[in-house]
Amino acid sequence: MKSRDLLWAALAGVAVACTAYDHQSVLDPVGPQATSTRQLFYFMVAVAVIVYVIVVGALLLVIRNRRTAVDDPQSPAREARAERTIKIAVAIVVPVLFVFLLYDFAVARVVGRMPEGSMLTIDVTGHQWWWEVTYEDPIPHNIFHTANEIHIPVGRPVRIKLASHDVIHSFWVPNLSGKKDLIPGHADDIMIRADQPGIYRGQCAEFCGLEHAKMAMLVVAESPAEFTRWVQLQRQPAPAPVDSVAIAGQRVFESGSCAMCHTIASTQAAATVGPNLTHVAGRMTIAAGTLQNSRGNLAGWILDPQTIKPGAKMPANALAPAELQALLAYLGTLK
Amino acid sequence: MTARPLGEEITLPPAIDEADRARLHATWEPVTGIMGWLKSVNHKSVGKRYICTALVFFLLGGLEAAAMRAQLARPENTLIGPDLYNQIFTMHGSTMMFLFAVPIMTAIGIYLVPLMIGTRNVAFPRLNALGYWMYLCGGIFLYTFFFLNTGPDAGWFNYVPLSGPQYGMGKRVDVWAQMVTFTEISALVAALEMVVTIFKMRAPGMTWGRLPLLVWAQLVTAVMVMFAMSSVATASIMLGADRLIATQFFNPAEGGDVLLWQHLFWFFGHPEVYIIFIPALGMVSQIVTTFSRRPVFGYPAMVAALVATGTVGFGLWVHHMFSTSVHQLGQSYFTAASAMISIPTGVQIFCWIATLWLGRPVWRTPLLFVVGFLVVFMIGGLSGVMLASVPFDVQATDTYFVVAHLHYVLLGGAILPLIGAFYYWYPKVTGRMMSERLGRWNFWLLFVGVNVTFFPMHILGLKGMTRRIYTYPEYMGWGTLNLIATIGAVIIVAGMAVFAVNLFVSLKRGAIAGPNPWDADTLEWATSSPPPPYNFVNIPVVTSREGTWAYGEEIPVMTGLKTDRPETLITTTMTTEPLYRHELPAPTLAPLGMAIVIGGMLTAGIFTPWGLPMGSLVVIVPFYFWGWPDKRQHERNLREERERRGEAEAA
Numbered sequence: 001m002k003s004r005d006l007l008w009a010a011l012a013g014v015a016v017a018c019t020a021y022d023h024q025s026v027l028d029p030v031g032p033q034a035t036s037t038r039q040l041f042y043f044m045v046a047v048a049v050i051v052y053v054i055v056v057g058a059l060l061l062v063i064r065n066r067r068t069a070v071d072d073p074q075s076p077a078r079e080a081r082a083e084r085t086i087k088i089a090v091a092i093v094v095p096v097l098f099v100f101l102l103y104d105f106a107v108a109r110v111v112g113r114m115p116e117g118s119m120l121t122i123d124v125t126g127h128q129w130w131w132e133v134t135y136e137d138p139i140p141h142n143i144f145h146t147a148n149e150i151h152i153p154v155g156r157p158v159r160i161k162l163a164s165h166d167v168i169h170s171f172w173v174p175n176l177s178g179k180k181d182l183i184p185g186h187a188d189d190i191m192i193r194a195d196q197p198g199i200y201r202g203q204c205a206e207f208c209g210l211e212h213a214k215m216a217m218l219v220v221a222e223s224p225a226e227f228t229r230w231v232q233l234q235r236q237p238a239p240a241p242v243d244s245v246a247i248a249g250q251r252v253f254e255s256g257s258c259a260m261c262h263t264i265a266s267t268q269a270a271a272t273v274g275p276n277l278t279h280v281a282g283r284m285t286i287a288a289g290t291l292q293n294s295r296g297n298l299a300g301w302i303l304d305p306q307t308i309k310p311g312a313k314m315p316a317n318a319l320a321p322a323e324l325q326a327l328l329a330y331l332g333t334l335k
Numbered sequence: 336m337t338a339r340p341l342g343e344e345i346t347l348p349p350a351i352d353e354a355d356r357a358r359l360h361a362t363w364e365p366v367t368g369i370m371g372w373l374k375s376v377n378h379k380s381v382g383k384r385y386i387c388t389a390l391v392f393f394l395l396g397g398l399e400a401a402a403m404r405a406q407l408a409r410p411e412n413t414l415i416g417p418d419l420y421n422q423i424f425t426m427h428g429s430t431m432m433f434l435f436a437v438p439i440m441t442a443i444g445i446y447l448v449p450l451m452i453g454t455r456n457v458a459f460p461r462l463n464a465l466g467y468w469m470y471l472c473g474g475i476f477l478y479t480f481f482f483l484n485t486g487p488d489a490g491w492f493n494y495v496p497l498s499g500p501q502y503g504m505g506k507r508v509d510v511w512a513q514m515v516t517f518t519e520i521s522a523l524v525a526a527l528e529m530v531v532t533i534f535k536m537r538a539p540g541m542t543w544g545r546l547p548l549l550v551w552a553q554l555v556t557a558v559m560v561m562f563a564m565s566s567v568a569t570a571s572i573m574l575g576a577d578r579l580i581a582t583q584f585f586n587p588a589e590g591g592d593v594l595l596w597q598h599l600f601w602f603f604g605h606p607e608v609y610i611i612f613i614p615a616l617g618m619v620s621q622i623v624t625t626f627s628r629r630p631v632f633g634y635p636a637m638v639a640a641l642v643a644t645g646t647v648g649f650g651l652w653v654h655h656m657f658s659t660s661v662h663q664l665g666q667s668y669f670t671a672a673s674a675m676i677s678i679p680t681g682v683q684i685f686c687w688i689a690t691l692w693l694g695r696p697v698w699r700t701p702l703l704f705v706v707g708f709l710v711v712f713m714i715g716g717l718s719g720v721m722l723a724s725v726p727f728d729v730q731a732t733d734t735y736f737v738v739a740h741l742h743y744v745l746l747g748g749a750i751l752p753l754i755g756a757f758y759y760w761y762p763k764v765t766g767r768m769m770s771e772r773l774g775r776w777n778f779w780l781l782f783v784g785v786n787v788t789f790f791p792m793h794i795l796g797l798k799g800m801t802r803r804i805y806t807y808p809e810y811m812g813w814g815t816l817n818l819i820a821t822i823g824a825v826i827i828v829a830g831m832a833v834f835a836v837n838l839f840v841s842l843k844r845g846a847i848a849g850p851n852p853w854d855a856d857t858l859e860w861a862t863s864s865p866p867p868p869y870n871f872v873n874i875p876v877v878t879s880r881e882g883t884w885a886y887g888e889e890i891p892v893m894t895g896l897k898t899d900r901p902e903t904l905i906t907t908t909m910t911t912e913p914l915y916r917h918e919l920p921a922p923t924l925a926p927l928g929m930a931i932v933i934g935g936m937l938t939a940g941i942f943t944p945w946g947l948p949m950g951s952l953v954v955i956v957p958f959y960f961w962g963w964p965d966k967r968q969h970e971r972n973l974r975e976e977r978e979r980r981g982e983a984e985a986a
Contacts, residue, residue: 185587
């Protein structure tokens with residue numbers, strides 16, 4: 001019964017508002033691309049509103065003005081006037097479209113370019129339905145893996161190399177930049193830079209199957225010092241558990257089904273089907289942004305992922321209460 | 336018939352003999368009852384059943400939309416799970432595009448074009464009937480599988496590899512790919528029909544410069560269908576082959592390319608929007624003309640705009656793919672093309688406003704829908720220009736901003752004119768007027784509903800709500816706007832219910848219309864309502880663009896077609912000189928039989944690779960009946976041949 005209580009606790013957790021981070025919004029930019037795109041958008045809206053008001057205004061004036069039987073509907077003088085007006089209207093529309101094109105091309109250049117100096121490179125691979133994240137480093141043992149949460153230093157350009165493990169996904173963190181698809185067979189990358197610290201949410205934007213709706217991620221922009229601290233921590237293998245419950249939990253992890261899919265560095269669990277869990281306790285969410293990372297949510301997720309995210313590749317795990325508690329204690333040590 | 340200068344053929348109609356009418360009726364509708372219904376090859380019967388079938392699919396597609404709005408009304412809703420939701424949005428898109436919008440626009444062409452150009456049927460009546468039966472089979476095929484929980488679930492765009500053999504399990508995507516085969520047969524057949532009919536069967540004097548704008552729109556659309564449908568046919572066959580016989584067109588692991596699918600699909604998918612939109616522009620032009628009481632202003636510019644839209648419409652497809660790895664220079668080209676296509680549409684809008692300004696508008700329901708069209712469509716058109724911008728598009732694409740944009744364009748640009756067209760041509764088709772009072776309720780409910788549903792979606796998209804998600808967390812803050820959108824959907828449903836009631840009630844209770852209730856200028860109004868099976872007792876002769884307005888009651892006609900056989904007149908393409916009398920086929924079961932056999936073959940084709948080769952052999956049977964000469968017709972021809980020889984010898 002205890003496991004069911006935990007499941008309910010987990011489901012209740014879904015409803016708890018995670019207000020810890022900023023929402024994903026095009027209108028709230030913190031990066032150079034998103035900022036210049038928002039300016040372009042406001043410009044376009046302004047022009048569109050002017051055009052709309054003029055044209056619909058003309059239409060409404062025309063239909064308000066009732067003609068009388070005396071007006072000749074085919075009078076040559078009025079036809080000539082109509083023709084002149086239309087010619088002028090077209091002559092105005094064309095240059096307006098040209099201004100729009102030039103402005104658009106200028107913004108596209110800003111968006112496509114980013115100073116190369118001291119760029120950080122991160123590999124993001126899309127999976128059904130989560131994000132695999134790898135921090136590149138020239139020194140092989142400094143490379144580390146994480147999932148669904150990308151930390152970046154404020155003010156430093158970041159190149160994100162995009163690849164897909166299965167179907168097409170799309171990387172989109174609207175506060176930073178527009179989207180770019182992760183296409184099998186077509187390696188591509190996207191450049192981002194966060195100019196303000198914060199936690200920005202992103203979500204897969206290309207329909208990728210059953211749980212497309214629950215494939216989110218967080219981008220954590222932090223000061224360079226905090227970022228370096230975070231990187232140092234991530235490069236460490238998982239700390240060995242010290243208390244007996246957690247040691248039992250590690251045994252559950254390594255001998256149960258967990259190790260069939262997940263990796264915890266420096267343990268016997270080294271499978272790469274699911275997210276790398278080496279520092280799972282340090283992450284804010286689980287199940288690709290579906291749940292807040294709390295002990296109750298984690299328990300519900302482990303026992304019955306198919307109720308929370310039907311179709312996810314993670315099977316249900318029928319663990320005895322003691323095993324579950326041990327496992328949760330162990331996972332809690334993986335800061 | 337010898338070719339003579341047109342002027343000589345202009346005669347006042349001869350006194351019409353009731354016996355002549357009866358003979359024509361018997362010739363053009365020799366079989367009645369249920370067999371007559373199954374055998375019919377008359378463009379009006381085929382057009383009517385096309386329209387009614389399309390309305391049924393419109394209802395189904397609308398119910399799917401309503402289900403989605405119910406699910407999204409509040410966050411974390413559990414009304415519909417992901418598996419069903421994905422099927423529903425795929426079915427909604429596929430139904431609306433393939434089974435409703437394109438067929439109904441085609442259907443209106445099939446019904447009206449022969450009447451508007453003054454002929455008696457389409458060029459290939461049996462092929463036309465086959466087109467309808469294929470379309471019906473395709474719709475039944477898709478919905479049978481959907482109700483068996485095997486509805487397609489990879490989106491109406493079916494991007495590989497999600498729809499490919501590795502990730503698209505079961506038969507769901509095969510059902511979609513084969514449904515495309517059904518509908519592309521029917522669309523291609525109808526397009527061919529339109530082009531040949533318009534090129535070769537216009538009444539004498541109806542030169543290109545006198546062709547009604549709706550007919551121009553149908554012609555441009557038909558040519559677009561030929562190019563666009565070929566592309567999606569290729570794509571869906573390749574997808575089916577990848578899934579069924581292990582070809583690797585789209586498998587990157589074997590040297591295939593997933594972007595190939597996107598190019599082939601959008602080379603069809605973007606023109607598809609114009610295939611729906613251009614006929615609607617034609618309808619708007621006819622309605623504006625009639626209710627402004629003057630010819631449309633700027634006819635040459637209107638025709639040029641239709642042709643330009645149809646041409647440039649093929650140069651925009653990559654703007655659906657801006658978030659893939661497209662080179663920046665290539666992107667700029669497609670941005671420029673996407674912005675440019677607004678010019679011809681703008682010219683048409685200006686010309687309609689000018690026509691209304693010059694004319695003396697009569698405020699009836701069809702014109703109300705046209706004004707609603709301009710007010711709603713302009714919003715979608717302007718957001719479309721915004722989406723031409725690559726930096727903005729990569730923010731907005733695959734979000735609810737695009738959902739808002741496309742519904743403003745399609746509901747505003749196609750559905751509002753279409754419903755206006757129903758009010759306008761209903762008296763012609765049924766002989767009775769639709770209720771004006773209900774018409775106004777219908778308009779205002781729909782107009783308010785569309786805006787309440789879709790305007791908030793612009794904001795939702797900018798606030799980060801992506802498309803095709805079956806649920807969203809409460810903390811995203813999208814709940815209120817989604818609830819407003821769902822309320823709007825309820826208003827739309829109410830508006831459509833009023834429309835349905837009006838359609839049914841007016842059938843029995845509407846005022847008798849008479850041949851030309853709106854005093855309109857085009858030729859379909861120069862015959863009774865509903866038109867007789869042969870359309871016109873005598874083929875009309877056209878002397879100006881203003882059609883019936885130029886003559887009043889008395890329309891000059893051409894005589895000389897036989898009344899004891901279904902004959903119509905073939906004219907030259909450019910000058911519409913009469914060329915020869917053409918005998919059209921009699922009613923037959925062959926198209927229905929053919930459609931059933933091809934339907935069986937295509938259905939088998941999703942389960943076994945042998946379906947198509949074996950089916951191709953079976954198709955020979957209905958082909959045989961199709962081509963078999965009519966016995967009575969053959970004997971008659973022999974007799975006439977003998978008589979002619981006898982006369983020659985006697986001479």
